[in-house]
Amino acid sequence: MILAYIRRALTFWRRSIQARVVMSTVVLTAVVISAVGWLLLQQTRDGLVRHRVDVVLSEVNAEMYETRNRLASASGTEVNVSKQQRDLVDPIIESGESRGFYVVLAGPEGNDVPLSVGGGMYSGGLDVSSVPAALERHFDAVNRSTAWTYTSIVHTDDAGRTTEVPGVIVGSQVQLPADGQTYTLYYLFPLTDEQETLGLVTRALLTAAGLLIALVAGITWLVTRQVVTPVRMARRVAERLAAGRLQERLRVSGEDDLARLALSFNQMATNLQRQIRQLEELSWVQRRFVSDVSHELRTPLTTVRMASDVLHDARGQFDPVTARAAELLQVELDRFETLLVDLLEISRFDAGAVVLDLEDVDLTDIAHRVVDAAQPIADQRGVKVVVEHPDAPVRAEVDVRRVERILRNLVSNAIDHAYPDADQPVSIRLASDEHAAAVTVRDHGVGLAPGESAMVFNRFWRSDPARARTSGGTGLGLAIALEDALLHGGWLQAWGRSGRGAQFRLTLPRYAGGPLRHSPLHLAPALANVAEDVPEPDDEETSGVTT
The missing domain is CATH 1.10.287.130 (Signal transduction histidine kinase, dimerisation/phosphotransfer (DHp) domain)
Known part of the structure; x- marks a missing residue:
């Protein structure tokens, strides 16, 4: 069932110009829209991220300015390091919770305890692995400049749900008056809003792209319909003309x-x-x-x-x-x-007053009768005629009288055109399969010039009208033989080379009315030192002549 639908779809695709034009236009439009949309999304994302980074750096600078002022005002009174650390981090964490960012305090510099094993202080629920190792290495000494990079922020809420969102992390160093050591503050800002904005833009672009592709497909279908419809009408009229309805005409409207x-x-x-x-x-x-x-x-x-x-x-x-x-x-x-x-x-x-009297016979018997009847003329001409016996009977449902007449014409012509006293005889080969039976008559005489194999079945045509003919002839024998072959639904075909002889092949369906798609015997014989350039007929061939 699926294969049948696939075959129908492929047939429709091959036969419909309109479908191919519409599909090609839709595909090209989709490619162009995809490229443009991808470029717009990249530019939108870069713009959103750049704007967010600028805002983040401004906020961090403001936070660090406020933090340094607060430390400077408390330097004379605060001597407890841990308390000064909490006084430093807690206000920033509270500010981050209200403004949507996270804080990590690392240090002091020279302390070999990394954040990943518990060093430093940070906002609740934040996974310190959110701080990139490369940024940590940047602040491995004092007097480092403020730096930022992209990261993935991992956070666990009060319900135990862990989320991971893209973000921007900014690091800056600060010195505590209590111990004179340098610490690093990391500010982690999620890009959730920018991600939602980019998603909204993406959905809008996809919706617009879908509508645009549908619109282009509809317009293309309408435009091609205006061109294809007259062509289809012309095809239908041409088919009716080919079927013999010569009065059919196209309707003419307009002047285009x-x-x-x-x-x-x-x-x-x-x-x-x-x-x-x-x-x-x-x-x-x-x-x-x-x-x-x-x-x-x-x-x-x-x-x-x-x-x-x-x-x-x-x-x-x-x-x-x-x-x-x-x-x-x-x-x-x-x-x-x-x-x-x-x-x-x-x-x-x-x-059209000819009917067939069909019998299921062995064509080998018919060939022997024809050869026996032609033997006196062959002896007079000095030509030997042989029948190559097949391995199995060559049976077919045929009109015996008409098939015998075909073979008689072929054998007589072969004897007439063969070289007298030649070493190679006129040979008759027979073969059959489940669907067809074939007989070839091969001579080694004057042969056929280029183009004559297409004319040899014409009425009253002779390859050499001035040539003496010992067996007589009217010029109608091969024309009648062709009509007899076509009456059986078969083929009668000729092959020849000047000076190398000719071969005629009769192919008949094994059963009357059966399809004929191939022949059990080749049309062109195997010749030494002669290139074979004669194609076999197509599977659907119905012509009686092959050039």
Whole structure:
């Protein structure tokens, strides 16, 4: 089920220009908005932090000024160090609790007890690990300047909940009059407000970005729809024209480029319709002429044949010249009758009045019958014909008479065009699989020039009209063979090289009406010293000719 949805989505993506344009625009817009939004957030964060640091440093300076004044006023009376430390830290802690910052008192300098093991005084609930070690090392001697850095403030409230928030820590040194030692005061200011402000800005930017992307997607969809809709209409009309509905036209509205395109398309369709009708009428006239002439010639041909038979039987009583004329008349009447039969068969194909008489047979038996019938002509030409026996029967549901006619035409042509007394024979190969059966007829004769494999199945076409043909021929044999192959739903294809011979391949579906997607035999034979450059037909090929 999921794979079916994925395939449908991929098909929709491949076929829809509008979907690809909208998606591409949305993706590019999202990338641009993300980059701009990230830059704005960075600048906003830096601005908030810089402002907060300035405020923090001002507050610390004010606190330190007040602290030094308070110590100076008490220097004459206070002699207890611990009491003076508490008097120093407690007011600052109370101020920090009301103003939202924390205080740590470390020292005196020279005391090796670090804050992490209990040295110093600090605000309640504060984890002294919030003071960075690098900042502690900065104040490892007296007369150090005020310094600040970023840190993470860890605090535990009265309920036992521990929180960790980003913050700014500022350190400054102060000297107690009671013992004359230098101590370090650390002020820790949370950046909670700045973090909330940055979160608010981030949510606002995300909301604005989402709305903007949706707006851009909608606008892009509307704009592309105005362009794609006429294109889709043109595609539908073109499909109807291809299906034979030649009266279909596009609706023209406006005077823009699309309207002018529709007008040009309609003019093209009108011209095509007129030319197709002219060609159909001409083709119909030609088919009718061939059919009528073929049928009309049957009666006089029968009469002439009867007279020719009488003369041919009595040729022994004639003088040599008259006897030879009677023999030539019989030969030419045989050729004329063959031509007439072929013309009648072509006219039946053109009229669509041909049906198949299907049988499940072994094509090897048909090949042997064809070779046996052609053997006298092959012996006369000095050409050897062999059938390469397959390992298993090559069975298919076919019209035996028509398949035998196809093979007879192929074998006769191979004998006609093979080199006499050649070492390599005309070979017939057969093979089959679950879906198809194939027969190839290979000769080693004159072959086919470039481009002739696309013309060899044309009616009345010959590769060399001046060449003597021992087996006769009308130029319709391969055209009829192609029609017989297509009638079975099969392929009839040709391959050839000048001077290296030719090979014809007949491929038929194993079962009548079954799909034909491949052939069990290759179209191009394996030739030594000749590069193979003949592609196999596509899986969906239905053409009878491969060049």
